[in-house]
Amino acid sequence: MGKVYIINGSPKIKKDNNSQYFIDEFLKLLEDTNLQIEQTIISRGYYEDIYPKLMESDIIIFTAPLYVDSIPSHLLSFMIGLERYIKQSRASEDISTKVYAIFNCGFFEGYQNRIALDIMRNFCHKVGFTWRFGIGIGAGEFMGPSKNIPLKSKGKEDTFNALLELKKDIVNNSLDIKNNIYTSPKMPRFIFQLAGNIGWIKQAKSNRVSIRGIYAKPYVKKL
Template sequence: MLTARQEKLMKTEGLDVYSLDVRQSLMKGRTESDFEAMLQADALVFNFPLYVFCLPGILMRFLQDYYAYWTQRQDGVGGSRIYAVVNCGFPEADINREAIRVIGSFSRNTNNVFRFGVMIGGGGMLLGAQGTPFVRKTMSELNKAFSLMAEDIIKSREDVVENISVALNFPRKLYFFMGNKGWVSMAKTNGLKKKDLYCKPYSNL
């Protein structure tokens, strides 16, 4: 949903937006045509959730395959402006910093220009409580970050822009309390009890 929000804002700013779903690209065998579209793009924006403090494995594979494709071209193509938007399930947005660094490294190794990342803290709560007052302010900050990204693309700015942190203004202890309640509720929905969440199925191996 955050991706759709960003797309809508960027289209409003006058940008032509083409969306690419990494999972669908890999499963339907259309990576080559998608890679070619990426090579021709003026800017690339990678949107993904944080996974084990870095990129999801499927995205890592996609980027590795893209790098191999780019290397085979041998024509030095590059110069696209690259951005990253990372959302994590922790309240602290800065936990996304390592994932942003990986995208920056990918950018340099493919002859592109990494501009900046938007690091989002709050995960599911940000999406599930959009109508509440404390989330509205965060969503407003997020809109500003997306607007800055659109402006950076349109104006081809060259000044340094630091990574942007956007996080919920919400008590940390209460955040984790609500998150744990969510796990218990999900367990019950799947016919499990709270104690089942602490099982170690491989402990005897």
């Protein structure tokens, strides 16, 4: 049916990152397809062996966490290198690759990923890829660590449905224009904030940082 290459752009190269969680959940949805799927997690370093595989793929799916309303710097470096490779190999003359993206963020609202997805869309237009759409997932720090809660559960079902739409778009070889999909967990926002604050305090204590130290502003100039 087609070759799919999934890029995990998380700076956390171990497989316990949130991006890998969404990849694993998506792969479960693809188990009943005939797609040839390959995936890799990139880190700072040599990428040249990956670029040819991408150019041979029918579909590329980029996944990454949001970093300062943008894409992690090492993933941007990877994309710059890919653009250079395409130009040098003149592969842009017959590119038919479709691109999707799955970004998650620590903010509660999934639409906070919109700028990063716009960057990915503009990149595709520049190098000749066909941009399909992206999924922006909010509360990534809840979604990933709560693996014991099924993605089809009520609290996470919007993200499950978004991944299902991605699967349908790939399997049906859709060409109609689709907008990005943004999801947030079905819970009161204040509960997410409360859990986040507890998590920050716990993490600070484990690193010998006091609660007062969390609010420290060492680089603020005193008037």
